[in-house]
Amino acid sequence: MKSKLKVFGVVAFAIALCFALVGCGGGDKADPKKAVIGTWELSELTGASEDDMAIMKAFGLTIEATFAEDGTFKLGMFGETMDGTWDAKSADKVSLTIEGDSIDATIKDGVLSIEVDGEGMKFKKTSDEVKDLGSSSVSSDGATSGSSATDDQAIQAIDKEIYSDDNISVMVVDKKQDWLDSCGYTLVITNKSADTAIDFSGSYGTWTVNGKMISPYIYETIQPNAYAETFMTFMDDSIKSIDDLVNVQGSFEVTNSKTYDEIVTFQVTMP
Known part of the structure; x- marks a missing residue:
C-alpha cells in the first residue's frame, strides 16, 4: 500500500514536470534526424527509484515520446x-517546441534527456517506428480535448444501503474500476454519533x-x-474488471477512534 501511495507522488511529479516542459522557454552524425525518429519511453525520472518506475509501468502509467520524420513531436x-514540433540542431541536441515555447533535449549514449529547472526525465528508444499515441488532448495552441488520464474506466451505479443502526449507516454508491485499474466499491459511511469519532475498516x-480470500483496502x-465517501478496493491478480467482483462477502468493524473499543462488527454481502 505504501508503494502505491508513493507512486501517486511520483505520478504527480511526472505530470508537473511534463507541463513545466510546456511552459519553458550522442546520435547519428551522418543524419542527426535518423537517430531521433521513432518512439522513446521514459526510463528515469528525478526522485523515482527503479522500483517506483517498475510499479508505474505495471499500472500502465507510462510516458512516451514520438518523433516523426515530418518534424512533429508527441508526448x-x-x-x-x-x-509539438522538433528539430535536430546537431547530432546530440534536439529542440522541442510545444505551444510556442521551446526547450532543448540532449542525446547521449542512446538516452534522450530533458531537464527543467534541475529536474529531469530520461528516455530510451524502444522503436525506430513512430507509435500511434492517439489523438492529442493538449494541442500546439493549448486547446484540450478527450478524457482525462484520471477518468474512471468503468462504473456501475448501485445506490443501496447495506447497513444501518443507531451509530452508523453504510451505503454502496457504485462498483467501479478507477484510472489505476483498481476495482472496488464507492461507499458513503455516516457516523450518527453526536460525540464519538469512529474508525471504520474491513475485518x-x-x-x-x-x-x-481477498482482503479489501479500506x-x-x-x-x-x-x-x-471512500473507495474500497480489492487488489488481486484475479480481479481485472468490475465483472470479477461477484459473491463479495465479509465483515466491517467499527471502533471508537480514541479508546479503540469495538462499537459494532457486521457482516455484509456486497450488491
Missing part, C-alpha cells in the same frame, strides 16, 4: 498527449470474492455527525 503521459481475514476515521 504521451498516462493516456493524455501533447503535440481482516473475513472477506472473499467468488470464494477466494480505513476511514469519521468525526461525530459527519460522513465520508
Whole structure:
C-alpha cells in the first residue's frame, strides 16, 4: 500500500514536470534526424527509484515520446498527449517546441534527456517506428480535448444501503474500476454519533470474492455527525474488471477512534 501511495507522488511529479516542459522557454552524425525518429519511453525520472518506475509501468502509467520524420513531436503521459514540433540542431541536441515555447533535449549514449529547472526525465528508444499515441488532448495552441488520464474506466451505479443502526449507516454508491485499474466499491459511511469519532475498516481475514480470500483496502476515521465517501478496493491478480467482483462477502468493524473499543462488527454481502 505504501508503494502505491508513493507512486501517486511520483505520478504527480511526472505530470508537473511534463507541463513545466510546456511552459519553458550522442546520435547519428551522418543524419542527426535518423537517430531521433521513432518512439522513446521514459526510463528515469528525478526522485523515482527503479522500483517506483517498475510499479508505474505495471499500472500502465507510462510516458512516451514520438518523433516523426515530418518534424512533429508527441508526448504521451498516462493516456493524455501533447503535440509539438522538433528539430535536430546537431547530432546530440534536439529542440522541442510545444505551444510556442521551446526547450532543448540532449542525446547521449542512446538516452534522450530533458531537464527543467534541475529536474529531469530520461528516455530510451524502444522503436525506430513512430507509435500511434492517439489523438492529442493538449494541442500546439493549448486547446484540450478527450478524457482525462484520471477518468474512471468503468462504473456501475448501485445506490443501496447495506447497513444501518443507531451509530452508523453504510451505503454502496457504485462498483467501479478507477484510472489505476483498481476495482472496488464507492461507499458513503455516516457516523450518527453526536460525540464519538469512529474508525471504520474491513475485518481482516473475513472477506472473499467468488470464494477466494481477498482482503479489501479500506480505513476511514469519521468525526461525530459527519460522513465520508471512500473507495474500497480489492487488489488481486484475479480481479481485472468490475465483472470479477461477484459473491463479495465479509465483515466491517467499527471502533471508537480514541479508546479503540469495538462499537459494532457486521457482516455484509456486497450488491
